[in-house]
Amino acid sequence: MKKETPSVVVIKEHNALVIHSLDDIAVRSGLSIGLPLANARAICPELTVYDADEAADAKTLNDIADWCDRFTPLVALDPPSGLFLDITGCAHLFGGERAMLQIICGALARRGFAVSGAIAATSVCARTLTRHSSGRIIEDGAETDAVAPLPISALGADDAITKGLRRAGLKTIGDVAARTRHEITARFGAAFTTRLEHALGQGDAPISPRKPLPDYIVEKRFPEPVTTEPMIAMTLQNLARMLVQAMDKQGKGARKLEAAFFRTDGAVRTLAVETGRAVTKPEVIDRLFRERLDALSDPLDPGFGFDLIRLSASRTEIVVQQQRDLDAHVHDNDELAALIDRIAARIGGKRVVVHLPEDTHIPERAALAASAQHHLAAASHAVWPARAEGEPPLRPLRLFERPEPIKVPFATVPDGPPHRFTWRRATHQVVRVEGPERIAMEWWQRDGKVLTRDYFRVEDEQGLRFWIFRDGLYDSELADEDGKPVPANWFVHGLFA
Structure with missing residues (x-):
């Protein structure tokens, strides 16, 4: 029988490769997270090493968080490998807390993830439990008894604090909790004391959901996944009707709507539409999403089917009823x-x-x-x-975002416009001129730029009309190193019809 080799993932910290994560075989071999790779190879010469990909890990964690949105809209990230789910008022939809925990952990385990989950009244207590065991559900008020026997490493504090506690003879969370708070704070800091209190259920730090909670949410769960477009469209119509009814009770309309499609394989696709005015009609919502679906460059792929479709109004406003006249x-x-x-x-x-x-x-x-x-x-x-009736336009129909430079022979430039110029490799002979129109720039935003422009409306032999300007005032006394006059900089800024 072939012997299985331990595997670890390493990351660079302080110019040294250390173990970032490892499998069960590596744990049984005596390796641990944070151990330098050189030491690990000395313990296990047959070690298989992989480089950590933090960007891919973060994306995977976000994808799992998207999948968890089907259970609760309040999902928070706990990097590098954890999630917080606020399931207040949601557990009964899945058969209770234990059934819900089994559904989540079981689904992730079937996809190849090593999962540890727990339910507690405080987020820190639940996270502490998951570092030691999985599947535990702690009643409100029983947090202290639950975490007291756990090793202090379950708190997830810095290595220096953990080592300091062990040197002091404090091996479990209960040992630390037995000491006075001011003693712990003086030795290890207020942040650690706060973490300890939250783990014991004495207060809690609120989680920060990755997405803001929508104002209104309606959804449809399917006992059998749906794949056909007519069924998906009909579901969106029904959800739009339910959403409008919920908003109408409080006199509100939707300004931003989001439709989320949850596939059975865990993939989630979200589509959003915004409106200029508050929407209060389901047929308008349905039409907007039809336009959005028809315009997708990447069509909505149901895969093996959607088992949940959710419609939410993430931004709403009060609808003021106005009397319409004729x-x-x-x-x-x-x-x-x-x-x-x-x-x-x-x-x-x-x-x-x-x-x-x-x-x-x-x-x-x-x-x-x-x-x-x-x-x-x-x-x-x-x-x-406004301009007077019959007067030609003072501004061009097409104004360039940035003026484009033109070449003007210096001999043709007195204080007035040029007789000819070259723009985009084409030479134009000027036959008609209107101007100048002097425009002063904003002196408080000078930034080294010239403060004055002289604009001219010119027409060439072919009837093309340009809006050109000279950058800065013309100064005949300016000369280069050879004593020759320096020509002014000219630009074309727009084209008339």
Whole structure:
């Protein structure tokens, strides 16, 4: 029979490789976490060593946390290999606390993970129990008796504290708890004392869920996994109706919605849509998710089926009932907002923008691109500079994000515009000119830049119209090292229709 060899995962700490994790065979061989690799090889020459991949471990822990969302929305990370689940009010949905613990640990074990779980009134007490045994459920008030016999290493304190406690003859948590608190604090610090008290059930540190708790949640669990699109669509319709009914009782509407699809193999797919106005109709929610599903570059793959579909409203607001009159503009705005929501659900909210006027003379900063879903009302009331009827436009139809440099022969440049210029390897002969329009930059944001531009509207022989400017005031006294005048820097900033 082939002898099994111990395996360990190592990580670099303080310029030395130490054991980060190990299997049962390595434990029986006398190895432990934190042991230097050189010492481990001396104990077990046949040792199999793997390098730790912390990024992959973190991703795996997050994937497991996503899977645990099916049991409770309050899931917190406890790196590097732990999770906290707040199951208050959730256990009865799975047959009680013991049945729930068996379901979670059993499902993870079947996927190849070594799992240790416990249930207690405080998170630190539960974590302390999992470091020594698995499957324990501690009643409220029995935390001290449960953790007292455990070794002090179960607290998970620093190695220096653990060694200091052992040198003092304190081998169990009960031994440490028997000492006065001020004595422990003076020797090992207030943080360790707080950890000890939480493990004993004397107070608790609240967990920090990885995701904020949604305002409203509705879900559908299936005794048999569903795979067909019609069944998934019908489930979303029913959940949308249930969600709207729950929000309507408190006079609220949804501004951000999330649909989560839990597969039987543990994979979780989440889709989110946002709205510009509070949604209070289930058919609108259903239509937005249909748009989102149709636009997915990576289609929703049910695999072996979904056993849970959840719909939540993560952001809501109070709906103010307004009396509608016969003004057509009101209905047009409603239709426009609905259209924007549908387009945003398909291509993303950041790609649907409106432009708002800014109080500045700098052309490239005169308009601010903002999300159309959140600034539609502001855009409808925005006031832009008006021009007289029949007058040509003062600003180009197409304004470049950054002005592009052009080449201007110095001989053609007096204080006025150039007679010809070269832009994008094409030479343009100027036949008509309007200007100059002098625009001063913001002196408080100078940052070494020239503070004045002279803009000209020019037209070439082919009828193309450009908006060009000279960067800085022209100074004929400027010269280079050879005594030749230095030409000004010219740019094209936009194109007229």
